[in-house]
Amino acid sequence: MRQKTPPSQSAGxxxxxxxxxxxxxxxxxxxxxxxxxxxxxPESLRRRQTIREFGSKKLSLQLxxxxxxxxxxxxxxxxxxxALGITAASASNSQxxxxxxxxxxxxxxxxxxxxxxxxxxASDLRTLAIGPAQKNFVMKAPxxxxxxxxxxxxxxxxxxxxxxxxxxxxxxxx
Numbered sequence: 001m002r003q004k005t006p007p008s009q010s011a012g013x014x015x016x017x018x019x020x021x022x023x024x025x026x027x028x029x030x031x032x033x034x035x036x037x038x039x040x041x042p043e044s045l046r047r048r049q050t051i052r053e054f055g056s057k058k059l060s061l062q063l064x065x066x067x068x069x070x071x072x073x074x075x076x077x078x079x080x081x082x083a084l085g086i087t088a089a090s091a092s093n094s095q096x097x098x099x100x101x102x103x104x105x106x107x108x109x110x111x112x113x114x115x116x117x118x119x120x121x122a123s124d125l126r127t128l129a130i131g132p133a134q135k136n137f138v139m140k141a142p143x144x145x146x147x148x149x150x151x152x153x154x155x156x157x158x159x160x161x162x163x164x165x166x167x168x169x170x171x172x173x174x
Contacts, residue, residue, distance in 0.1 A: 028108065028117040031062050033069035056140035058104065064143065068110050068117075071145055072099040086112060088147075096153040100146040102126045107146075 038044065059067070069075075072088040079085030088097050099110040101117065104124050108117035129144040 027119060028061070030065040030068065030115050030117065032115070033066045033073060034062060035066075035069075037066070054141040056142060059142050064101070064103075065115070067143075067145075068099065068101065068112075069115070072097060072110060072112055072147075073115065074112050084113060096150050098148045098150060100148065102129050102144040102146060103142065 039047070070087060072086055074084045075087050076085035083095055086095060086097075088099070090097060099112070100120065101108050101110060102125050104126070106119055106123060107121040107125055109120055110116075111118050126141065126144045129146050
């Protein structure tokens with residue numbers, strides 16, 4: 001397993017730190033996800049389609065809870081390598097994905113283990129979470145989900161070994 005390199009020795013590799021909760025916002029405790037609603041998986045897949053129309057109606061906490069659980073929630077107490085299992089695909093259960101949600105009162109980090117939202121920024125930044133070609137489609141959307149991958153958490157994958165090899169090679173060149 002790779003040891004963490006102090007930021008001063010990162011050999012040009014960007015260092016990422018988790019955002020700290022903003023003092024301006026309170027965390028949001030989400031209700032327990034309601035997993036008994038909706039269609040069966042085959043029916044959901046049959047009806048799946050892309051629709052580029054978004055309403056501006058604010059999401060209820062229950063709907064937001066269900067959405068975040070489906071996107072990256074804890075679905076089993078023990079997955080591979082002893083970590084909690086999550087609904088999002090994860091390379092060898094490295095759980096390298098952080099899920100942020102941008103809503104009208106700010107940006108929050110989804111804490112899947114405690115099923116709550118931790119404040120990051122107390123500003124409406126939803127329009128910054130989209131690409132230039134999408135601006136006309138999502139200006140009204142009540143929430144933007146932002147997936148962030150932390151490659152430093154890829155500890156059980158061959159990518160981890162490849163990355164370490166590249167860093168060692170660059171250090172030898174330097």
